[in-house]
Amino acid sequence: MTQLNKQWLLKQRPVGMVSPDNFELVQSPMPSPDLDAGQVLIKTLMLGFDPAMRGWLEDVRSYLPPVAIGEPMRASGVGQVIASRNAALPEGALVQGLLNWQAYSIGDPAGMIPPRILPEGVTPGIALSVFGTTSLTAYFGLLDVGQPKSGDTVLVSGAAGATGSVVAQIARLKGCRVIGIAGGAEKCAWLTDTCKLDGVIDYKSENIDARLTELCPDDVDVFFDNVGGDTLEAGISHMADFGRIVLCGAISQYNEETPQPGPNNLMILVARRIRMQGFIVIDYLDRAEEAFADLANWVMGGDIAWREDIQEGFENIPATLQRLFDGRNQGKQMLKLADPQ
Amino acid sequence: MTQLNKQWLLKQRPVGMVSPDNFELVQSPMPSPDLDAGQVLIKTLMLGFDPAMRGWLEDVRSYLPPVAIGEPMRASGVGQVIASRNAALPEGALVQGLLNWQAYSIGDPAGMIPPRILPEGVTPGIALSVFGTTSLTAYFGLLDVGQPKSGDTVLVSGAAGATGSVVAQIARLKGCRVIGIAGGAEKCAWLTDTCKLDGVIDYKSENIDARLTELCPDDVDVFFDNVGGDTLEAGISHMADFGRIVLCGAISQYNEETPQPGPNNLMILVARRIRMQGFIVIDYLDRAEEAFADLANWVMGGDIAWREDIQEGFENIPATLQRLFDGRNQGKQMLKLADPQ
16 A cells, blocks of 8 residues: 655645645645755644745745645744654654645755754644744844843733743743733733743733823833734834834735735834844754753743644644634644654 | 014913914014123024924923013024124124024124124125024934945935035035935926935835835945935935934924824834934034034035025015924024125
8 A cells, every 4th residue: 555645735825814725635645755965854743833924925025935736834843753764864864844724744964944853742732832933033032132131121012922921921030020911811810820921911901002001101111013004003102212123024914915005103213213023934044053042941941931722633734724813822822733752 | 762672472372283273463662772791782684494482382391491471582693783892893894693583693702602703705695594503413313323434325304405405415525325315306406417416315205115216226324314204214214234323303393283193113123223312403502613613614615505595575484483393494493584784
């Protein structure tokens, strides 16, 4: 019996909200067993989901080429090496990389983002969540772009998400006063009770602008924004002189059919000498060890809390991506396909 | 006969376009002849006009307190000392400072922006134009905030204005390729023929976005924006990776009754890792000599062209401010009240 691969291919680009209809589940031949030197055959165990994936579906110039129609959807994941022509990635090893929405893939160390081996004792869930790309994004975005100083007030939107929750906790560990914006009482309670934030704003039941007036009487020195839209506009109004706005993403905007108007108060950037800066974590990959060293210390010291939201089933992959955009995910969104052997 | 002063006082805050009706011309007592030690009595010779003055009329938190109702309008100017208790500012000296919309004022070296004496040979017009605050704004905004490198493409909006024209020419002197946006064939011709820009876009007759595609095939490394609104949005779309947007002002927005929507393409700042930064020239006043040294060399070497648009008559002061907002001014807008004695 010939073994088959399974893939979710991009069928058509989404207009508005991304949907399972945009993808097509196909059975395809297994990747060639004739591996080139250095290559490995990887069985996908766990996939990670991130709002940035929505951007990869748009046919516009960006930091990565768009996923092409007919290609498997691009995604990070953890897998197990089941055939190897690479001594550094032996059979049985757990590896992390761009595995995409497919059951099996070829890992090539010569690729742009080569598979890297998981440290001893790190589970696929931990590898993709608190040691995943979202934490690198949090680390370099906050520290390098935001440059918080001890005593600063740091505002984080999307604060209960995988990136935002790590941003907020690193800021707290750096001696900042941290205010988070999140949707719903349960997420807000987790942020105050477990993540030890100094204040939270539930955007589903509270007015962000009015609450910022209460919570940030001395204004905001660093605003790490994952949300965009009205949230960005409200944050801009509460920036302190010489503040920094770290533009990480705009999850409120990704599924809009037509571009929404931007903040109407950008002149505040002039009057208050604000720096607003976008960044992409792939520019920092050569400094990843620096971040992992700090993150490992914090995680092992119990200084950073995180949550893993793990769905299951190959057929549920596209629907799991949607969970990010209606806020159903509780922490890092993942989907499990198999256990390590 | 008692000598009287004349002042234009703020009568009511403008809603929408600023108008002479917002001000009230009054005759008032001369400033006290009993000067304190260090003070001087200054007769206003020339007033300078700048788009930023519109912002001083809004009752919002900014880098300077708003002009209060009943106060003389804040304005820079050049005057002559007609009575002095300050050896450094003797009678007859020409001085530059915040003289406001009034015929006579007290100059106090202890004030926030103390009057400073004009260098030998510098006329009031030159002092307020190519050696004025707009040139300091151009110098520090471009070089410190924009950080152009030789070979960069620099885009300047409001390029025929007092600030923009100096930005564009400094960029050219630093080895950049410079594209200017201005309104009308006459201004565009001056920018190419006299200021030696590499390209111009006439926003009154051309589509900015389409022209940027033609003129900036390798995109824009530094965008110095004086205009805001649609111009800012178009510029954002043509930024190169790691580009810098220098937010100097938003003259298209200052007279809007309600805040207009901002750029709908801010996510480009993330994908292309753009830094967008506001600044105010008063933060650089302690480094003014640095700028004046370079500017003096360039001006004396014939490397920087500028234009002076000089109106006349105390009664025409408020109407002259409006000239900035309908683009009637040809270069630095000024108004002459008297010649030096």
